[in-house]
Amino acid sequence: MSKRSDELHIKLSKIVGADRVRTDKMERLLHNHDLAPLPPLMEMGFKMMPDAVVRPKSAEEVSRIIALAVREGVPLVPRGGASWGYGGAMPCEGGIVLDMTSMNEIVRMDVDNLEIEVEAGATWQKVIDAAEKAGLFIGYYPSSKPAATIAGWISTGGIGVGTYKYGSVKNNLRNMEVVLPEGQIINTGFDYVSDHSAAYNLNDLFTGTEGTLGIVTKVTLKAVPAPEVVKPISIMYPTLLELYPMMHAITRKRIQPLHIAFVDEYHSRYLKAMGKHTPGDGAILNVVLEGDKVSVEHEESVIAQLITEHGGTRLSDEDAQHEWEENPYEFRVREVGVSAALAEVVVPMTEFTDTIEDLYTLIKSMKMEASVIGMLGDRNTVLLMPYYLYVEKKLIKSMASLSFGNKVGNLSMEHKGRPLGFGLFFAMNLKKIRRDGAPVMYDIKTVLDPYDIMNPGKMFEGMTRYGMPMPGAMMGMGMAMMALGKKVLPKDKGFAKAVKDHDPERGHHGGGEEKAPAPKEKA
Numbered sequence: 001m002s003k004r005s006d007e008l009h010i011k012l013s014k015i016v017g018a019d020r021v022r023t024d025k026m027e028r029l030l031h032n033h034d035l036a037p038l039p040p041l042m043e044m045g046f047k048m049m050p051d052a053v054v055r056p057k058s059a060e061e062v063s064r065i066i067a068l069a070v071r072e073g074v075p076l077v078p079r080g081g082a083s084w085g086y087g088g089a090m091p092c093e094g095g096i097v098l099d100m101t102s103m104n105e106i107v108r109m110d111v112d113n114l115e116i117e118v119e120a121g122a123t124w125q126k127v128i129d130a131a132e133k134a135g136l137f138i139g140y141y142p143s144s145k146p147a148a149t150i151a152g153w154i155s156t157g158g159i160g161v162g163t164y165k166y167g168s169v170k171n172n173l174r175n176m177e178v179v180l181p182e183g184q185i186i187n188t189g190f191d192y193v194s195d196h197s198a199a200y201n202l203n204d205l206f207t208g209t210e211g212t213l214g215i216v217t218k219v220t221l222k223a224v225p226a227p228e229v230v231k232p233i234s235i236m237y238p239t240l241l242e243l244y245p246m247m248h249a250i251t252r253k254r255i256q257p258l259h260i261a262f263v264d265e266y267h268s269r270y271l272k273a274m275g276k277h278t279p280g281d282g283a284i285l286n287v288v289l290e291g292d293k294v295s296v297e298h299e300e301s302v303i304a305q306l307i308t309e310h311g312g313t314r315l316s317d318e319d320a321q322h323e324w325e326e327n328p329y330e331f332r333v334r335e336v337g338v339s340a341a342l343a344e345v346v347v348p349m350t351e352f353t354d355t356i357e358d359l360y361t362l363i364k365s366m367k368m369e370a371s372v373i374g375m376l377g378d379r380n381t382v383l384l385m386p387y388y389l390y391v392e393k394k395l396i397k398s399m400a401s402l403s404f405g406n407k408v409g410n411l412s413m414e415h416k417g418r419p420l421g422f423g424l425f426f427a428m429n430l431k432k433i434r435r436d437g438a439p440v441m442y443d444i445k446t447v448l449d450p451y452d453i454m455n456p457g458k459m460f461e462g463m464t465r466y467g468m469p470m471p472g473a474m475m476g477m478g479m480a481m482m483a484l485g486k487k488v489l490p491k492d493k494g495f496a497k498a499v500k501d502h503d504p505e506r507g508h509h510g511g512g513e514e515k516a517p518a519p520k521e522k523a
Contacts, residue, residue: 008052008074008096015064020055020102027053031097034082034089046092046424046457050077055102059217062098063183066215066453069096070182075456078211080121080149083142084156085342086405086423088210092457100151103217109134113192115174117220120151127221136223139166139258139290143375145328151216156421157208159346159377161327165258165290166224168377170207177218178206181449191220205444210422211455213448227290230258232324233303235312240264240283240372244352246310247285251349251379253306255299259288261327261375270333270371270389273499279319285312286323330373333389336502338495341388343408347417349380355415359386362407369492370404383420384412391494422459430459 005023012021022028032048051074056062069076075095082089091097100121108117111134118127124145128138140162142148153160154169154176166172175189188202189195195203206213237243243262250260264283271278287303289296307314315323326332331340347355356372363370363386370388377383388404409419409429418433419426431438445452445460 002051004094005051008072011068011072012052012054012065012096015068016054016056016061020057022053023051031079031099032090034084034087047094048091049094050091050097051094053097053099055099057102059177059179059185062179062215062217063185065096065098066179066181066183069453070451073451073453075453076215077455078151078155078215080152080155081123081144081147083144083147083152084421084423086421087425088156088421088423088455088458089152090424092424095453098215100215100217101149104149106130107218108220109136111136114223114225115191115220116223117191117218118150119218120216121149124148124150124153131223132226135226137226137290138221138223140169140172143328143330150219150221154207154216154219155209155211158344158420159375159381159383161259161261161375164260164376164378165256169221170204172222173203173207174220174222176203176206176216176220178214178216180214181451181454185217189220210458212445212459213454215454228292229290229296231289231296231300232320233287233289233300234279234315234320234323235285235287235307236280236282236315237285237312238265238282240356241353243283243285243312244356246306246312247376248349248352249306249310250287250303251376253302255302257287257299258290259286259327259375261286261373263330263373264371267333267371267373270495273496274333274336274502276332277322279315279323280313284315284323286320286327288324330385331387333387333495336495336498338389338391338498341390341404343384343386343405344420345384345408345412345417346377346381346420347384347412347415349376349382351415351417352382355384355412355417358411358415359384359408362411363388366404366407367492368404369495384408389495390492391498424457427457427459427461430461 009021009023028050031050031053054065056065066076075091075093077089077091077095077097079089079097079099080101103119103121104123104126105119106116106122106127107119109130110116114136116127116131116136124141127150128141128145131138140160142153142158142160157168157170159168173189175187175191177185178188179185188206190198195201206216235246237246240262247260247262250257262283262285265281268278268284269281272281289299334340359372368388370386372384372386374382374384386408405426409426412418419429422430430441434441442460
């Protein structure tokens with residue numbers, strides 16, 4: 001251990017006890033990355049290894065840890081389930097990682113007032129299950145609900161399951177307990193009632209900040225009475241482009257599904273190649289209805305009529321239920337030992353077809369094994385989540401995972417959309433996306449975090465391990481060079497090989513490799 005780690009271990013132990021402080025190398029290694037494998041280039045430029053990992057159990061302990069960090073000039077990085085892939089929950093200047101997963105209790109289940117008070121480190125799955133037992137329904141959550149924590153999704157402010165009907169998490173917050181970067185503990189809203197006409201909306205201010213303005217320690221969430229029926233419907237089409245007219249038609253009807261999501265034909269073929277259950281090798285549109293029996297039957301009849309008008313093969317109820325239950329596990333392809341680099345962008349519904357065609361052209365030009373999945377955020381917002389499969393140990397392909405996300409983000413902006421999220425990897429996008437609003441955000445950050453200790457380098461461009469700033473233009477240029485390097489390499493075949501190696505019997509019995517063909521280039 002370093003001298004800094006030794007000193008922090010002693011001082012943090014006085015706050016939370018020695019059993020909740022770790023400075024051994026293995027524990028610090030476990031906290032130097034998030035969902036996505038770390039490209040070696042980033043390790044060269046930033047100090048990803050934390051000096052200490054601490055697990056607080058109260059807002060008061062968090063406040064004392066922050067006071068220590070201010071005195072010592074040590075950065076703080078809040079961390080939940082680390083189920084995001086943009087480097088938002090890992091250090092870039094060393095420091096202290098606050099592992100919030102020990103604060104995971106459900107504080108209050110209030111059936112009468114239709115709300116749940118919960119600690120920030122609880123998983124969404126835990127809260128959803130507890131609500132169901134109490135006769136309540138949480139209709140909004142991230143697709144990574146088994147691992148994602150309550151405050152983790154709040155910090156990214158993303159689109160998830162149920163956003164189409166209930167809005168995102170910020171639309172469903174009653175109140176939050178937040179510890180500010182100078183140690184003050186505040187409440188951002190009100191239990192029991194809404195915060196309309198109550199001056200600045202602090203719930204909104206602290207949503208989507210990626211841990212740069214404070215540490216969320218407790219949350220009060222809205223709930224609704226449990227539905228009488230939850231009805232998934234799945235419809236298959238030969239290709240994702242052929243799926244679009246049906247998806248568009250649903251959004252222009254006065255029905256309100258809980259969730260609308262899709263996977264392309266390449267995703268289905270990857271699963272089939274792995275031997276996973278899939279109802280076919282086409283693109284699938286998944287629509288989930290919920291509510292009382294009469295309203296669900298009405299909405300189902302509208303969708304049935306749209307299938308008659310726009311085509312598609314409605315899958316069996318059993319297959320539809322399987323697709324719904326598999327929703328939290330979109331990236332099962334990684335089970336064979338490949339890595340998946342994910343990009344997240346939003347585009348208007350009217351730009352869907354052109355964007356998909358350009359995405360497939362990009363994938364083909366970079367010779368990638370890739371797929372496009374996604375969901376609807378509202379009637380006109382499409383979340384696209386293209387992912388690229390690669391073998392992590394191959395340096396240039398690992399580095400290309402970053403350039404893929406950058407290229408997809410730029411492409412979305414050409415189609416009236418934008419990337420979602422920043423983290424460390426895409427902090428250079430803030431000025432480009434927010435334009436004249438970016439300086440206001442810098443001012444808010446400076447006022448609330450005058451010592452710049454709260455998750456530095458995320459959302460706002462940070463410092464390298466050599467004490468020099470990392471300009472966005474330099475980062476963008478580096479990613480462009482990575483993409484160029486990827487284009488001159490041979491076509492990816494890592495997934496097919498990984499499938500064969502993962503299940504040796506396929507090769508021994510001459511079954512061959514079921515390959516998902518590369519997307520065709522736009523004419």
